[in-house]
Amino acid sequence: MHRGRLVNEILMLLPTLMRFVERPSLVELGEISHHGIPMDVQVSPGHIQVLLALTRGPRSVGQLAQELEVSPPAATQLVDRLAEHGMVERHNDMADRRVVLVDYVPGMHEVAQRIMESRRGPLERAMRGLTDEEALALVKGLKLLAATFGATTGEEN
Amino acid sequence: MHRGRLVNEILMLLPTLMRFVERPSLVELGEISHHGIPMDVQVSPGHIQVLLALTRGPRSVGQLAQELEVSPPAATQLVDRLAEHGMVERHNDMADRRVVLVDYVPGMHEVAQRIMESRRGPLERAMRGLTDEEALALVKGLKLLAATFGATTGEEN
DNA sequence: CAGTTTATATAAGTAACTTAAACGTGTAGG
DNA sequence: CCTACACGTTTAAGTTACTTATATAAACTG
Numbered sequence: 001m002h003r004g005r006l007v008n009e010i011l012m013l014l015p016t017l018m019r020f021v022e023r024p025s026l027v028e029l030g031e032i033s034h035h036g037i038p039m040d041v042q043v044s045p046g047h048i049q050v051l052l053a054l055t056r057g058p059r060s061v062g063q064l065a066q067e068l069e070v071s072p073p074a075a076t077q078l079v080d081r082l083a084e085h086g087m088v089e090r091h092n093d094m095a096d097r098r099v100v101l102v103d104y105v106p107g108m109h110e111v112a113q114r115i116m117e118s119r120r121g122p123l124e125r126a127m128r129g130l131t132d133e134e135a136l137a138l139v140k141g142l143k144l145l146a147a148t149f150g151a152t153t154g155e156e157n
Numbered sequence: 158m159h160r161g162r163l164v165n166e167i168l169m170l171l172p173t174l175m176r177f178v179e180r181p182s183l184v185e186l187g188e189i190s191h192h193g194i195p196m197d198v199q200v201s202p203g204h205i206q207v208l209l210a211l212t213r214g215p216r217s218v219g220q221l222a223q224e225l226e227v228s229p230p231a232a233t234q235l236v237d238r239l240a241e242h243g244m245v246e247r248h249n250d251m252a253d254r255r256v257v258l259v260d261y262v263p264g265m266h267e268v269a270q271r272i273m274e275s276r277r278g279p280l281e282r283a284m285r286g287l288t289d290e291e292a293l294a295l296v297k298g299l300k301l302l303a304a305t306f307g308a309t310t311g312e313e314n
Numbered sequence: 315c316a317g318t319t320t321a322t323a324t325a326a327g328t329a330a331c332t333t334a335a336a337c338g339t340g341t342a343g344g
Numbered sequence: 345c346c347t348a349c350a351c352g353t354t355t356a357a358g359t360t361a362c363t364t365a366t367a368t369a370a371a372c373t374g
Contacts, residue, residue, distance in 0.1 A: 007280045013303055015206050070176065070331075072352075073331085096340070124164055126305035179330095227362075
């Protein structure tokens with residue numbers, strides 16, 4: 001088994017995959033127009049991450065930054081954009097008025113769901129070409145890569 | 158087996174991994190200083206891809222753009238940067254004087270090697286945590302993801 | 315040899331980050 | 345209680361890696 005060869009393949013694959021993943025996709029959102037929201041929205045992977053994180057309940061901006069492993073200003077920006085599109089709201093935490101809690105706008109849960117589906121679709125389709133073992137190995141490998149790169153590249157906080 | 162769960166995990170993992178991978182790393186290059194080249198160089202994943210592609214011989218700018226799946230101007234820029242750092246050279250193709258052939262600067266092959274090692278290192282370390290089957294599945298999965306995203310996101314030429 | 319296509323480069327613009335600094339709020343210590 | 349420092353978020357400014365549109369030069373084509 002030529003590990004070196006595999007490493008080379010990944011070295012060629014990762015940046016290319018990255019560019020594709022990074023490319024923000026236009027999501028068609030027909031029937032919510034009666035909510036006064038534009039018909040389609042540009043969503044980047046980061047936004048999807050936020051929406052996905054919020055499925056487990058409201059989060060503070062800082063928590064979001066930690067979960068996505070980005071700087072606080074980046075989290076602020078992501079929330080800004082989603083708020084502009086009417087997907088999420090900011091509330092003040094009454095317990096600690098410094099923190100800003102982010103949550104779905106009431107009734108937008110399903111819309112968020114649809115937006116996420118637009119990303120999940122291609123992924124699910126891709127994974128149909130993998131056996132269960134391979135799918136598990138893929139996730140395991142991705143986690144390892146993230147951990148290793150994370151450790152190598154600073155990881156300052 | 159909960160495929161949906163795995164898809165969610167990947168949806169959370171990919172962008173984060175992306176951000177790490179994307180982060181350009183500073184490569185230490187001690188002893189080439191006598192070539193008149195700066196001691197360390199900022200290399201992005203795209204640059205690594207170019208260096209790796211050149212191991213299989215000289216390439217035209219257009220070919221590089223195709224192999225990395227980026228636009229021609231992006232390839233031009235990547236070559237610009239590597240040329241600034243004295244890693245690669247542009248030659249005119251005598252057969253077709255429109256094409257610009259890119260190749261290592263003589264003697265820089267080993268330096269390029271070292272730069273690539275700086276990226277291969279973390280990858281190899283990560284893959285040590287995988288069995289051979291898992292490593293193969295990882296590569297297979299990455300290819301599938303790239304193909305699927307590529308198909309979804311335009312792929313215009 | 316005029317007109318179109320091809321290969322590269324330049325110019326201008328964008329999106330997603332980063333660090334540094336500002337601002338308001340909480341929390342102790344004297 | 346109030347001064348000083350720490351914390352959570354935002355604003356500001358800068359960077360990077362792309363994109364599209366346009367320019368330039370060389371090669372085909374009738």
